[in-house]
Structure formats: structure tokens, C-alpha cells
Amino acid sequence: MDSKALEEMKRRLHTKWAGQTLDYRYETGSTNEDAKKLAEDGAPEGTLVVADFQRGGKGRLGRSWTTPHKTAIAMSLVLRPQIPPQKASMMTLVAGMATAQAVKDATGLDAQIKWPNDVVVNGKKIVGILTEMSVEQGTIRYVVIGTGMNANMTDFPEEIRTTATSLLLETGHPVDRTEIICRTMEHFETYYETYMNTRDMSVLKEEYQALLANMDRQVRVLEPENEYNGIARGINDMGELLVETPDGQIKTIYAGEVSVRGIYNYV
Ligand code: BTN
Numbered sequence: 001m002d003s004k005a006l007e008e009m010k011r012r013l014h015t016k017w018a019g020q021t022l023d024y025r026y027e028t029g030s031t032n033e034d035a036k037k038l039a040e041d042g043a044p045e046g047t048l049v050v051a052d053f054q055r056g057g058k059g060r061l062g063r064s065w066t067t068p069h070k071t072a073i074a075m076s077l078v079l080r081p082q083i084p085p086q087k088a089s090m091m092t093l094v095a096g097m098a099t100a101q102a103v104k105d106a107t108g109l110d111a112q113i114k115w116p117n118d119v120v121v122n123g124k125k126i127v128g129i130l131t132e133m134s135v136e137q138g139t140i141r142y143v144v145i146g147t148g149m150n151a152n153m154t155d156f157p158e159e160i161r162t163t164a165t166s167l168l169l170e171t172g173h174p175v176d177r178t179e180i181i182c183r184t185m186e187h188f189e190t191y192y193e194t195y196m197n198t199r200d201m202s203v204l205k206e207e208y209q210a211l212l213a214n215m216d217r218q219v220r221v222l223e224p225e226n227e228y229n230g231i232a233r234g235i236n237d238m239g240e241l242l243v244e245t246p247d248g249q250i251k252t253i254y255a256g257e258v259s260v261r262g263i264y265n266y267v
Contacts, residue, residue: 017044021046026053031050034051034076044078048078051075053069057074070152071151073148081196089239091145093116095131119256121170124266127147132247152174165253231243
């Protein structure tokens with residue numbers, strides 16, 4: 001995205017606050033790091049950092065995240081929610097919903113969510129979200145939600161070739177990255193305000209479940225000390241995944257502590 005595209009994005013972004021303070025970088029280390037620095041310096045809620053290329057994109061669990069030049073979307077949003085830190089993981093679910101809806105709107109693809117917040121198309125990952133927060137004396141100072149999207153890539157590193165795809169590969173044509181960023185911000189603003197009314201997923205639960213790729217499917221739960229199979233039965237008001245085990249028990253899975261995979265595939 002060049003500066004002309006930035007102006008265009010400002011024109012096409014119909015939000016009250018999400019993305020209205022916009023920081024575009026041609027190249028950066030990591031937009032999450034940039035957004036955290038801006039937040040430390042007092043950036044307002046809704047500040048969005050967008051970059052065309054990340055040298056050191058960060059993934060979850062200490063992994064790296066590849067953001068090739070101009071073909072991916074890398075963006076990080078600053079939020080300042082007045083909620084207890086243990087409720088912040090639900091904001092990542094909200095971000096996943098917003099991104100999935102934006103992909104649907106912009107491409108017509110059947111984007112779904114792999115709990116808690118990967119967005120997948122045809123069972124392969126197109127979006128990863130990394131949420132980071134700063135907490136002081138039990139209070140959130142800020143949250144940064146970083147979204148990486150495989151927009152127009154045509155190839156992937158060997159290790160993720162079987163589990164990752166891009167919007168270009170799925171639609172057969174390049175996608176308008178600006179459109180997807182704008183639609184994501186618009187959906188995020190609406191979902192986030194709904195979430196903040198109740199500070200839980202009670203109102204959004206049904207819509208989230210309609211997007212959930214794992215719904216009523218076999219999953220493998222990988223806890224630090226334990227692994228088991230079950231059937232995903234949706235989420236509760238706290239955004240935790242409900243998994244029915246073969247003996248009929250319902251286990252509640254909290255995002256962050258465990259991974260959930262498909263039995264045979266990624267989803
Ligand atoms: C994952 O591992 O699934 C999460 C990947 C998150 C990548 C995005 S790209 C924009 C933002 N900046 C980063 O350094 N990471 C996130």
C-alpha cells in the first residue's frame with residue numbers, strides 16, 4: 001500500500017473510531033511492536049498500524065510470521081478496554097469474527113473460524129491473530145490486536161504449505177487489500193461495541209458459532225500435560241470452547257492454554 005492507497009483507505013473507511021488514527025509504514029519490524037510503542041506514548045483507542053512488509057512478524061507461541069512485500073496484510077489495532085485482563089482473550093474472538101466477515105464480504109469466500117481465532121478457507125489458514133496486552137496492578141493499560149492475512153501470496157514456506165492458503169489462491173484473482181482492511185475495521189467496531197455492552201460473548205455467541213469451522217466436528221485437544229479427542233459443541237458466554245468427550249462429559253477449554261486441532265486435518 002503506497003501513500004495514495006493510504007489516502008484511498010481513509011476515504012473508504014466508514015468507522016467512528018476503528019482505524020481513524022492511521023499509521024502506515026512501508027516497511028517495519030512488527031506492527032504489533034509499533035502499535036505497543038504508540039500505545040505507550042498515549043495513542044488513542046482505535047489507532048491502527050498497517051505495514052506493507054514486516055521484517056520480523058511475530059506469531060503466537062513465539063513463532064515467526066511471514067509477511068511478504070505488498071502481498072499480505074499486516075495490521076495492529078490499539079484498544080483500551082476497561083475490563084479485567086482475564087476477559088481480554090474474548091477480544092481476539094471478536095477480531096476473528098470481524099476478519100472472517102470482511103473476507104466473506106470482499107471475496108464471497110466461505111471464511112470460517114478455527115477456534116479461537118484463526119480464519120480458514122476450505123480448511124486452510126488465511127488469517128492469524130496475535131493479541132498482546134499491558135497490565136498494571138490488575139488493570140489493562142492497553143491491548144494490541146495484530147492481524148496477519150495471506151492476501152495475494154502465491155506460495156508458502158515448505159513447513160506451512162499444507163495448512164496455509166491465500167485469498168488469491170482461493171479466489172483465483174488478486175484481492176483488494178484496502179477493501180479487506182476497511183471492512184475488517186467496520187465489522188470489528190460493531191462487534192466490539194456489542195461485546196463491550198455485556199463484556200462477554202453472550203450476544204455474539206450465535207453468530208460466532210455460525211462461523212465456527214469446528215462446530216459439531218471431531219477435535220483433538222492438546223493440553224500441556226494431556227491430549228484427548230472430543231466433539232466441539234460451540235462456545236460459552238466467556239468464549240471458551242465446549243468439547244464433548246466420548247464419555248459424554250463437556251469440557252471447557254480456555255484459549256491460550258491449549259491448542260485444538262482437527263483429527264485428520266488442520267481444522
Ligand atoms: C498466529 O501465529 O497465528 C498469529 C500471527 C499474527 C501475525 C500478525 S501480522 C501483524 C501483527 N504483527 C506481528 O508481528 N504479528 C501480527
